[in-house]
Amino acid sequence: MSISREVTIYDIAKELNISAATVSRSLKNHPAISDKTKQKILATAKEMGYRSNTFARNLRRQKTNTLGVIVPRLNSTFMSEVIAGMEKVANEAGYNLIISQSLEMMKKEAINAATMFNNRVDGLLVSLAYDTDNIAHFEPFIQKNIPLLFFDRIFDQQQYAGIVINNYQAAYEITVHLIEQGCQNLFHITGNLSRNVYADRFNGFRQALADHQIDYSPEYLLINNLSTQEGKAAAHLLLQKKTLPDGVFVANDTCAVACMLELMEQGIRIPEDISFAGFNNDPISCVVKPQLTTVHYKGIYMGEIAAQTLIKRLNHSQEADNQTIVLPHELIIRQSSLKQANS
Amino acid sequence: MSISREVTIYDIAKELNISAATVSRSLKNHPAISDKTKQKILATAKEMGYRSNTFARNLRRQKTNTLGVIVPRLNSTFMSEVIAGMEKVANEAGYNLIISQSLEMMKKEAINAATMFNNRVDGLLVSLAYDTDNIAHFEPFIQKNIPLLFFDRIFDQQQYAGIVINNYQAAYEITVHLIEQGCQNLFHITGNLSRNVYADRFNGFRQALADHQIDYSPEYLLINNLSTQEGKAAAHLLLQKKTLPDGVFVANDTCAVACMLELMEQGIRIPEDISFAGFNNDPISCVVKPQLTTVHYKGIYMGEIAAQTLIKRLNHSQEADNQTIVLPHELIIRQSSLKQANS
């Protein structure tokens, strides 16, 4: 099967003995063209198998109708929900999504950003990598006034627009809940404290302790990458302590569940000996026994809002509000993972 | 901050008093250009903040370096792994990924396909929607000889290239395993039988029964959308049966776990009363108690292979083998969900 040349507006024009300009206008439904001409052109276009050439169009209009997305990892429950939400909104608004993952490395994030820049994305949505400590690699976007929007893992809330939840508040609430269940000896497991999500959760945790006259010591903090492996390791670390904590708040569910299961394996009773709380409301959190108390926030929704906000900024150009948007969260109390309820 | 015009190869040419052609060649490291000139050009290009214009390039070369991906849903554990794998391979090979979801609707799948076509993707990766019963909407790709590759949920293995696992074999094996554990009264829950994955799993199931002289009756088959809700509903349906099955094979883990949990809620003992087996090795399958026996196949790997295969076809043009590739799977036996082990 030979690859026939693409049909262009010139071919249509020639076929109908009119100008290419008229064809171009008709195809975009320009008001100045008579209905009869339009009709005729649309018909022949379809008949000849015409499809508009996005590049020529982009080249001409200096616009791509494409949004770039950079996330730490694509294969996490939360992130896949976010992406799903973004795709939905973008698709409905006629935008395409170019997606890439930094694999939690600032270096790859920078490379991805450069690729996005060269691909002339109209706007960029970013959730930062684990070790990103500056955003020089996004400078080109800022300088060229290409809308840049962070979500979830944002950068300097004051200076750069972002979509987040109130991690501080959520952590505070869930810690208070643990305290109200009778925990006095609380432990916190979280990620890199230079990422807003983890720093905020940690601060919320500390404040809750302070507000309830519970001492905090650095001994009660463990920083790891929040993976299943590290959760398991954390369990063993806990077991080596002189006094076992009676409550553990982990900054994500994956790690919380891994830690919980390993402790149970080692004979610790949950929640009788230790209460647990996680973060994210991952499906595993309600399947595990005992079920895990956690913080819920809707990934799909965050993705939708992020895409909407970016697109709005694209349309209304600069004057759109550059505020950081804080989405709601919700405590999911699952009594079975908490002390009081079962004792 | 004013948006300055983009730097082009002409600007560089003018700056250095050479021709644009030379600049173009230098930037692509053409061998015919002297090292000295190259050096000079590269330096000024960087200095002037030049970035190549993808559209102009694409327009000229009739190639986009972009792969399209259409999946049923982005927010499933399996699919996010697949996408992660694809992104990795594509990225390394210098391709971008445009991703969209059909939300399990053939109609949306068709719209997405049209968008991909208009965006001139160099190739297309597709996992079919729940209700897709023909692939007329991919005809334009086939006619234009644009490589089209199905994965996981493929179409007519004989005629169209695809990446799959041997669903038949996997289902056969897991069913035999249930039988070997002592199950005599087996039930199967699966999805739309016009999708290869579900049809094949069903056939494997039936063959295993036949090979072990176990009767099969349509009463022992339930077709639903394999969601959590339907899993729960399935549990109640089972409870209404005159005789409870002693083994259930569900075509995915999500539904299997939901069904299991609901049955346990209703007082059924797993695995003493009913053995369970699922499919996919979703994280929840090893967190749930009792753990679920299941079939594992690596989403990331499938994504990588799919992208690699497509890109290979892109490079070696037509003569590449158009065979369907069957990837390995693995039975994950978790004794606790199976009768014999505990009884």
Place this chain on the structure above:
DNA sequence: TTGTAGGCGTTATCAC
């Protein structure tokens, strides 16, 4: 209401 013409930034083909 329609047509003309020039340019968007690159690269391929010829020349030299």
Place this chain on the structure above:
DNA sequence: GTGATAACGCCTACAA
């Protein structure tokens, strides 16, 4: 080795 030039397909002043 390097330069001139002509597409690639579309859009949009400006003209008619």
